[in-house]
Amino acid sequence: MLKAADVPDLTKDDLLGYYRQMKLIREFERESERQYTRGNIKGFLHVYNGEEAIAVGAINTLREDDYIVTHYRDHGQALARGMGSKEVMAELMGKATGCSNGKGGSMHLFSDELNFMGGYAIVGGQLCIAAGIALAVQYRGDDQVVLCFFGDGAVNEGEFHEAMNLAAIWNLPVIFFCEHNLYGMGASSKETLVMWDSLHEMAAAYGMDRYEVDGNDVLEVRDLMKKINADVRSGKGPAFVVARTYRLRGHSVADPANYRPDDEVEYWEAQDPIPRFRDWLTDEGIATIEDFDEIDSSVEVEIVAAAEFGESSPWPAPEALYDAVYTDRPTEGIPT
Amino acid sequence: MSVITYRDAVSSVLREALDEDERVFLMGEDIGPYGGAFAVTKGFTERYGKKRIKDSPLAESVIVGAGVGAAMAGLRPVVELMTINFSLLAMDQIVNHAAKIRYMSGGQFSIPLIIRTVTGAGASVGATHSQSFEGMYASIPGLTVVTPATPSDVIGLFRSCRELNDPVMFVEHILLYGTRGDVPSVGDYRVPIGKADVRRTGKDITLCGYSRMANVAEQAAGILAQEGIEADVIDLRTLRPLDSETLVNSVKKTHRALMVEETTRIGGFAGELVSQIQEDAFDYLDAPIARVAGAEVPMPYSYPLEMAAIPSADSVVAAARKLVNGR
Numbered sequence: 001m002l003k004a005a006d007v008p009d010l011t012k013d014d015l016l017g018y019y020r021q022m023k024l025i026r027e028f029e030r031e032s033e034r035q036y037t038r039g040n041i042k043g044f045l046h047v048y049n050g051e052e053a054i055a056v057g058a059i060n061t062l063r064e065d066d067y068i069v070t071h072y073r074d075h076g077q078a079l080a081r082g083m084g085s086k087e088v089m090a091e092l093m094g095k096a097t098g099c100s101n102g103k104g105g106s107m108h109l110f111s112d113e114l115n116f117m118g119g120y121a122i123v124g125g126q127l128c129i130a131a132g133i134a135l136a137v138q139y140r141g142d143d144q145v146v147l148c149f150f151g152d153g154a155v156n157e158g159e160f161h162e163a164m165n166l167a168a169i170w171n172l173p174v175i176f177f178c179e180h181n182l183y184g185m186g187a188s189s190k191e192t193l194v195m196w197d198s199l200h201e202m203a204a205a206y207g208m209d210r211y212e213v214d215g216n217d218v219l220e221v222r223d224l225m226k227k228i229n230a231d232v233r234s235g236k237g238p239a240f241v242v243a244r245t246y247r248l249r250g251h252s253v254a255d256p257a258n259y260r261p262d263d264e265v266e267y268w269e270a271q272d273p274i275p276r277f278r279d280w281l282t283d284e285g286i287a288t289i290e291d292f293d294e295i296d297s298s299v300e301v302e303i304v305a306a307a308e309f310g311e312s313s314p315w316p317a318p319e320a321l322y323d324a325v326y327t328d329r330p331t332e333g334i335p336t
Numbered sequence: 337m338s339v340i341t342y343r344d345a346v347s348s349v350l351r352e353a354l355d356e357d358e359r360v361f362l363m364g365e366d367i368g369p370y371g372g373a374f375a376v377t378k379g380f381t382e383r384y385g386k387k388r389i390k391d392s393p394l395a396e397s398v399i400v401g402a403g404v405g406a407a408m409a410g411l412r413p414v415v416e417l418m419t420i421n422f423s424l425l426a427m428d429q430i431v432n433h434a435a436k437i438r439y440m441s442g443g444q445f446s447i448p449l450i451i452r453t454v455t456g457a458g459a460s461v462g463a464t465h466s467q468s469f470e471g472m473y474a475s476i477p478g479l480t481v482v483t484p485a486t487p488s489d490v491i492g493l494f495r496s497c498r499e500l501n502d503p504v505m506f507v508e509h510i511l512l513y514g515t516r517g518d519v520p521s522v523g524d525y526r527v528p529i530g531k532a533d534v535r536r537t538g539k540d541i542t543l544c545g546y547s548r549m550a551n552v553a554e555q556a557a558g559i560l561a562q563e564g565i566e567a568d569v570i571d572l573r574t575l576r577p578l579d580s581e582t583l584v585n586s587v588k589k590t591h592r593a594l595m596v597e598e599t600t601r602i603g604g605f606a607g608e609l610v611s612q613i614q615e616d617a618f619d620y621l622d623a624p625i626a627r628v629a630g631a632e633v634p635m636p637y638s639y640p641l642e643m644a645a646i647p648s649a650d651s652v653v654a655a656a657r658k659l660v661n662g663r
Contacts, residue, residue, distance in 0.1 A: 117445070132406040134405070169393065329577070
């Protein structure tokens with residue numbers, strides 16, 4: 001574990017900001033589960049509980065003009081990037097005020113303004129798109145980096161390998177970031193992924209710089225990502241990061257996750273990144289219980305406001321059905 | 337006007353795009369020093385360099401996916417899938433991502449990506465290399481699908497596609513690269529997207545095709561004319577958006593319709609054409625709408641069998657004669 005002295009560039013406000021973001025994501029997910037139960041969110045809902053330290057630790061090392069591409073469990077990354085909790089909640093509810101006007105839903109969050117290039121719900125597809133964004137950066141001679149999140153399940157997809165090879169052979173400025181939470185939906189990676197316990201070494205086959213990190217330690221994630229960003233930005237080519245972590249909930253809210261051994265769940269519950277960081281802030285003498293109480297209350301207020309915003313927002317107008325299929329023309333088949 | 341080959345037409349519009357727009361780059365298998373599987377990009381690497389002529393690995397998903405990403409980030413990629421058969425390996429990127437990102441993002445991101453590929457049978461390359469999937473892509477909202485059959489349409493349609501900001505499947509035909517045709521010398525010549533070409537006019541029957549089958553239909557119309565049957569010949573040129581108005585108006589005039597298509601009848605694009613005609617011109621029909629289409633088999637290698645499996649001018653003439661004369 002790092003000590004406070006190891007992160008001299010972080011002020012108390014920065015550190016409490018990290019705590020607040022992690023707490024915001026956790027409470028946002030709790031609220032989204034409640035809203036799902038009430039029928040206000042439909043379809044699939046994949047919550048990020050337990051993996052907050054990754055989004056917060058990694059995304060806060062990026063510049064505003066860097067790019068993010070992610071998977072369908074994307075609420076945490078969107079919030080860590082600064083997307084409003086109201087706009088995200090409204091999107092989950094399919095409302096006109098959602099970040100994509102309700103057209104994308106939980107799995108497909110986008111923000112042009114934040115260079116948040118989308119949540120992608122076909123496992124592995126986003127790695128190819130991330131390679132292409134990195135190609136554009138290189139082509140223009142710019143120095144942004146592209147941070148691409150995916151899970152350990154994606155490593156078995158062909159698109160993973162196509163994207164890894166292309167990025168390596170063309171030296172593209174992309175960081176492939178694997179959230180290794182031990183399950184691809186309900187299947188244990190121990191049963192499906194031959195390199196599950198040394199996953200970062202997969203990148204050796206592509207001659208890529210590769211790293212493993214404790215994904216439940218926000219400062220460790222940040223520390224590593226600062227170094228990797230600098231390397232990738234300086235033209236050293238792509239990198240592969242594996243963060244070991246765990247989903248504290250099932251694959252989606254429809255999944256009670258009965259397939260997981262009790263001792264495994266207990267082990268990982270003890271590794272919950274939010275209490276860990278809170279304890280660290282306390283032990284290092286950075287924050288007091290009053291600090292936490294103040295933050296927790298402000299998060300509660302924000303989440304209540306987000307839910308109210310989502311619930312009170314209008315549905316998209318009926319004519320929105322045919323909007324935004326094409327840029328330059330109406331789509332075919334609009335009833336006359 | 338000058339006469340050039342379909343291949344040279346494709347080469348010339350690609351060079352024009354590279355010359356005119358710094359955001360355009362090409363990416364695909366063997367498009368570099370090899371010159372392209374159909375010699376379309378011969379000499380391009382020497383002229384434009386490796387930055388803009390990207391010889392890619394054999395990895396269709398990332399060829400298209402990287403094109404999608406680069407387009408999202410402001411470039412205007414033209415990627416090549418060596419044949420439409422290989423596009424199946426990239427279908428996730430084409431169908432799930434390229435076609436849907438604009439809609440799913442509420443219009444925040446456009447994907448100005450041209451995917452060039454090669455369709456068609458008749459080249460003796462067997463079942464896995466002789467398919468015609470353009471109709472399948474035409475069923476996907478978010479895509480634009482064009483199927484030029486002549487050198488001038490290659491030029492005019494490609495220029496129009498470059499002005500779009502959404503993903504395009506630009507589908508060339510394997511047997512057309514060596515064909516010749518007049519091309520206009522004017523630099524701003526365009527063929528509008530979604531506008532069919534009436535190749536020939538007649539009062540007795542409408543023959544409708546796209547890609548090489550438009551040429552076959554036109555050839556058949558020449559033979560039919562010698563028998564006194566005058567055909568309207570319609571080359572759709574674009575499958576999505578579809579110019580059903582031109583087709584329907586033609587059928588209202590001729591009262592008989594024959595669709596000519598290279599792919600299989602079951603699930604083929606001609607089924608959609610038949611539907612639209614019966615929806616909009618049912619009362620004008622003097623005969624059932626007919627189709628000449630590919631045989632319901634994987635394409636055989638053996639030449640006479642392959643020729644028996646795809647429509648020809650003769651099979652179109654026979655079907656048209658039956659429709660007009662009742663025998």
